[in-house]
Amino acid sequence: MTDGPLTFRSGYNHDRRSFLALADLLRDTFDIDISRLDRFGGPEPSSMPFAWFDADGRCVANFSAFSLPLVVDGRIVRAAGYQSGAVRPDYRGRGLYGDLMVRAFGWADARGFEAGILLTDKPDLYRRHGFEVVPQHAFRGQVVPKPAKGRSRRLSIDDDTDLALMADLLESRCDLSQRFATRRQTQTFLLNACIDPDIRLSHIPALDTIVAWKTEDGTLRLLDVVTRYMPDIATIVGALGDDGAAVETLFPPDLLGWDGAPVPFSGSCVLMIRPGPEGPVPAGPFMLSPMADF
Ligand SMILES: CC(C)(COP(=O)(O)OP(=O)(O)OC[C@H]1O[C@@H](n2cnc3c(N)ncnc32)[C@H](O)[C@@H]1OP(=O)(O)O)[C@@H](O)C(=O)NCCC(=O)NCCS
Numbered sequence: 001m002t003d004g005p006l007t008f009r010s011g012y013n014h015d016r017r018s019f020l021a022l023a024d025l026l027r028d029t030f031d032i033d034i035s036r037l038d039r040f041g042g043p044e045p046s047s048m049p050f051a052w053f054d055a056d057g058r059c060v061a062n063f064s065a066f067s068l069p070l071v072v073d074g075r076i077v078r079a080a081g082y083q084s085g086a087v088r089p090d091y092r093g094r095g096l097y098g099d100l101m102v103r104a105f106g107w108a109d110a111r112g113f114e115a116g117i118l119l120t121d122k123p124d125l126y127r128r129h130g131f132e133v134v135p136q137h138a139f140r141g142q143v144v145p146k147p148a149k150g151r152s153r154r155l156s157i158d159d160d161t162d163l164a165l166m167a168d169l170l171e172s173r174c175d176l177s178q179r180f181a182t183r184r185q186t187q188t189f190l191l192n193a194c195i196d197p198d199i200r201l202s203h204i205p206a207l208d209t210i211v212a213w214k215t216e217d218g219t220l221r222l223l224d225v226v227t228r229y230m231p232d233i234a235t236i237v238g239a240l241g242d243d244g245a246a247v248e249t250l251f252p253p254d255l256l257g258w259d260g261a262p263v264p265f266s267g268s269c270v271l272m273i274r275p276g277p278e279g280p281v282p283a284g285p286f287m288l289s290p291m292a293d294f
Contacts, residue, residue: 004055006096010103012051013043021059022049022084029086032195040167040190049084050103052096061087063100065108068117068294069183071175072280076183079280080108082118083294085125097125105129116274119293123270131272136287139260140219143247145238150206152239157193157201165203166190166226169210173226179252180286189224189291199223199291204239207231211240212291219246224291225256232257251289252282269293 012018023035037043046067051059068081082104087097108116120126123133155162170186182188193199193212202211209227213220220242225231233256237244253260262285271288273281 061096137262137285
């Protein structure tokens with residue numbers, strides 16, 4: 001049905017039927033199942049969805065804002081993140097998304113968020129709302145691994161004990177970088193770990209640290225380091241049992257005691273920021289950890 005009356009709803013995550021209708025929209029549009037968040041304590045508590053529903057209760061259009069505190073050059077920035085933007089094909093081209101963007105950005109402005117941030121493959125949608133594409137850089141170099149004090153252990157997100165360990169450390173972690181990082185996005189990390197089966201999660205008991213990593217083209221790629229006290233990169237690489245020949249961090253390595261060379265990073269989406277008066281675009285090269293993708 002495409003011509004019946006539509007009903008606007010916002011902030012409906014507590015309503016199970018509406019949340020599952022949003023999950024259907026996102027599964028049909030992006031092939032991503034956000035109902036998996038149930039296992040991780042439900043959706044991000046600050047999430048504020050704006051949506052149109054049809055008479056059958058189908059969510060036909062949605063755009064969500066949420067609180068996404070950042071660290072940028074050592075300063076904590078109260079930013080709003082935007083995600084889950086989709087309109088069902090039979091409802092496109094009627095201005096529904098334009099309407100939801102205005103509502104979501106207006107909601108964030110009224111609450112005094114200092115900046116906005118989103119990931120998209122359609123940057124033109126957001127330029128007129130003040131968002132700018134910001135380049136991202138990974139960091140590449142060599143590392144001489146330190147001898148491991150103990151072995152690392154692979155974690156499985158499907159194992160309840162491993163999941164509890166991850167959730168506990170994610171909640172009490174220190175910031176990944178002082179140059180640019182999102183702060184404590186537990187559900188986002190866990191959902192990303194589910195979505196990409198190539199991501200490996202290793203626990204290093206001697207450091208009480210979880211490393212999210214991949215090996216691709218002979219390169220060890222570090223995606224995130226979840227810990228209360230950041231170890232240096234040589235200790236991490238040694239504990240993972242890697243020879244350290246070629247290492248890349250997909251986040252600024254300023255807390256790892258190492259200077260990788262910045263190399264331009266291009267993924268399927270670009271990072272867009274709507275800067276406030278004081279930023280928040282860091283002065284030096286940076287990228288958003290893939291475990292913080294939203
Ligand atoms: C992109 C999408 C959300 C647009 O929804 P929509 O309801 O058709 O958009 P609207 O009709 O409200 O259009 C709003 C404006 O965006 C423009 N627009 C629409 N689709 C666009 C696209 N793919 N790229 C750039 N601009 C686009 C429209 O021309 C319109 O501009 P106007 O106000 O000057 O006329 C929808 O096509 C969709 O769900 N696509 C698949 C999922 C997706 O890409 N989501 C966005 C992820 S960031």
